[in-house]
Amino acid sequence: MRKINVFDTTLRDGEQSPGVNLNFEEKLQIAAQLDRLGVDIIEAGFPAASEGDFQSVKAIADTVKGSSVTGLSRSVKKEIDAAWEALKGGEEPRLHVFIATSPIHMTHKLRMTPDQVIENAVDSVKYAKQRFPRVQWSAEDACRSDIDFLARIIEKVIDAGAEVINLPDTVGYITQEEIRHMFTYLRETVPNIDKAILSTHCHDDLGMAVSNSLAAVEAGAGQVECTINGIGERAGNASLEEIAVALKIRNDFYKAETGLTLNEIKRTSSLVSKLTGMVVPNNKAVVGDNAFAHESGIHQDGVLKESSTYEIITPDLVGVSANRMVLGKLSGRHAFKEKIESLGYNATEEELNKVFKAFKSLADKKKEITDEDIFALMTEEKAGEAVKYYEVQALQVNYGTNNIPTAAVTMQNPEGETIQEAATGSGSVEAVYNTIERIIGGEVKLKDYRIQSITGGRDALAEVYVQIEYEGEEASGRGTANDVLEASARAYINSVNRVLNRKKWPRPKTEKIHV
Ligand SMILES: CC(=O)SCCNC(=O)CCNC(=O)[C@H](O)C(C)(C)COP(=O)(O)OP(=O)(O)OC[C@H]1O[C@@H](n2cnc3c(N)ncnc32)[C@H](O)[C@@H]1OP(=O)(O)O
Numbered sequence: 001m002r003k004i005n006v007f008d009t010t011l012r013d014g015e016q017s018p019g020v021n022l023n024f025e026e027k028l029q030i031a032a033q034l035d036r037l038g039v040d041i042i043e044a045g046f047p048a049a050s051e052g053d054f055q056s057v058k059a060i061a062d063t064v065k066g067s068s069v070t071g072l073s074r075s076v077k078k079e080i081d082a083a084w085e086a087l088k089g090g091e092e093p094r095l096h097v098f099i100a101t102s103p104i105h106m107t108h109k110l111r112m113t114p115d116q117v118i119e120n121a122v123d124s125v126k127y128a129k130q131r132f133p134r135v136q137w138s139a140e141d142a143c144r145s146d147i148d149f150l151a152r153i154i155e156k157v158i159d160a161g162a163e164v165i166n167l168p169d170t171v172g173y174i175t176q177e178e179i180r181h182m183f184t185y186l187r188e189t190v191p192n193i194d195k196a197i198l199s200t201h202c203h204d205d206l207g208m209a210v211s212n213s214l215a216a217v218e219a220g221a222g223q224v225e226c227t228i229n230g231i232g233e234r235a236g237n238a239s240l241e242e243i244a245v246a247l248k249i250r251n252d253f254y255k256a257e258t259g260l261t262l263n264e265i266k267r268t269s270s271l272v273s274k275l276t277g278m279v280v281p282n283n284k285a286v287v288g289d290n291a292f293a294h295e296s297g298i299h300q301d302g303v304l305k306e307s308s309t310y311e312i313i314t315p316d317l318v319g320v321s322a323n324r325m326v327l328g329k330l331s332g333r334h335a336f337k338e339k340i341e342s343l344g345y346n347a348t349e350e351e352l353n354k355v356f357k358a359f360k361s362l363a364d365k366k367k368e369i370t371d372e373d374i375f376a377l378m379t380e381e382k383a384g385e386a387v388k389y390y391e392v393q394a395l396q397v398n399y400g401t402n403n404i405p406t407a408a409v410t411m412q413n414p415e416g417e418t419i420q421e422a423a424t425g426s427g428s429v430e431a432v433y434n435t436i437e438r439i440i441g442g443e444v445k446l447k448d449y450r451i452q453s454i455t456g457g458r459d460a461l462a463e464v465y466v467q468i469e470y471e472g473e474e475a476s477g478r479g480t481a482n483d484v485l486e487a488s489a490r491a492y493i494n495s496v497n498r499v500l501n502r503k504k505w506p507r508p509k510t511e512k513i514h515v
Pocket residue numbers: 013016046048049050073074075076098099100109110111140170233510512514
């Protein structure tokens with residue numbers, strides 16, 4: 001069986017999804033889970049993009065030991081240097097350097113001739129090879145490039161030292177037949193192609209990213225680039241879970257396999273969804289809530305008699321467990337610790353104490369504590385803001401059908417002072433947000449507000465996601481609580497704190513020195 005390397009780019013292309021911005025702790029948490037899932041390569045970010053990206057790529061390279069860690073760079077010396085500084089502590093430093101090869105990108109965006117692009121690509125790979133033991137080169141917009149030009153440039157970058165050649169469908173344009181032809185033609189035409197692994201990276205603009213990736217595998221791709229839940233720029237990237245499970249279930253056809261621990265898929269999907277705020281649709285293949293649900297009588301009858309009548313994937317293959325309720329308010333610390341570990345977390349003693357306290361207080365209010373509740377509490381703890389500039393201490397809301405909603409909020413400000421304010425609004429949430437805005441003393445534009453319950457039932461935890469603009473920066477925020485107004489306040493403050501944390505690591509002014 002042919003082994004296909006899985007290159008996960010959730011933390012780079014996935015983070016390019018509009019509205020997604022992960023903080024340092026969240027990126028580390030996702031990287032650790034990707035490592036548990038067993039992806040071969042984690043693209044941890046774009047080190048030259050900002051100090052924040054640099055620091056998170058470095059921390060991931062320094063700590064992740066199973067998967068190989070890479071970072072993206074333009075064909076620019078300074079960016080390759082920055083990537084080296086971020087990645088050099090890793091076990092197998094690997095660079096991903098790219099330049100566009102399609103006529104439309106070369107002419108209008110790069111304003112370079114094809115020969116200049118070849119020279120630039122070769123120089124940047126040679127420059128990178130002076131530092132990195134492994135270099136991957138990508139031909140951005142490969143699928144709209146002239147195939148003979150691609151063949152020419154690929155031969156030259158392989159000679160310069162590139163070991164992986166990635167051929168992205170940057171704008172999600174290609175069809176399955178065309179991508180199969182592209183990979184086959186290049187394998188037959190480029191004389192030194194056997195010295196490199198060919199890789200595919202598909203976008204989902206026409207909803208064909210997964211099938212195109214699988215078609216590339218059929219035609220000889222040895223690496224697939226994808227993201228958890230298919231998140232990514234515009235309509236997203238090929239989704240890792242769909243490719244991995246298709247290769248597993250249809251290995252009779254593809255004759256290829258990944259090295260993934262498939263029963264970590266559901267957990268990874270939930271973590272990424274929670275931390276990015278991008279909800280997984282119920283009907284999403286493999287990880288959607290309905291993926292294993294049977295509604296109609298004939299189907300239910302069939303499944304009860306023999307599950308393979310209507311189920312080609314068993315839920316446990318991807319880590320979906322039927323058993324929900326486990327712990328309650330009388331549970332002790334040992335059982336709780338074991339539960340946390342079974343959910344894939346390694347908690348420090350301090351984290352465990354904090355989450356155990358939160359669990360006990362939740363158990364006082366809520367009858368059943370499910371895995372999802374514990375997962376939410378632990379994620380909140382692990383992904384707390386780097387610095388909590390503002391913190392909500394108390395909240396009171398007065399609402400009546402014939403009254404103007406009024407909120408009173410007590411908060412701690414960055415100087416450690418306790419401040420109290422009150423304000424009204426057209427609804428309770430607006431009253432809370434107007435009050436918080438007064439305390440912060442700046443305008444906060446609310447661009448998106450979403451609420452969901454973590455489990456079913458009237459006592460379910462509420463989870464609120466917001467998208468705001470504050471001091472010229474956009475940020476998302478998340479808050480979880482028993483009460484929807486408290487969850488709303490937490491999400492709002494969380495997003496403001498993210499803006500303030502980001503301002504600690506501003507995007508540097510880059511000097512453009514092309515290789
Ligand atoms: C298909 C993809 O997903 S590619 C990855 C996309 N991801 C990102 O862009 C996120 C990170 N990006 C950033 O933080 C910024 O864009 C930076 C730091 C990389 C560059 O910022 P700036 O220097 O302000 O340039 P800006 O983004 O406005 O413009 C891009 C420039 O890079 C050039 N460029 C684009 N791709 C490449 C490349 N692969 N190699 C060299 N130059 C390139 C463009 O032609 C343009 O050059 P110009 O300024 O001479 O016209």
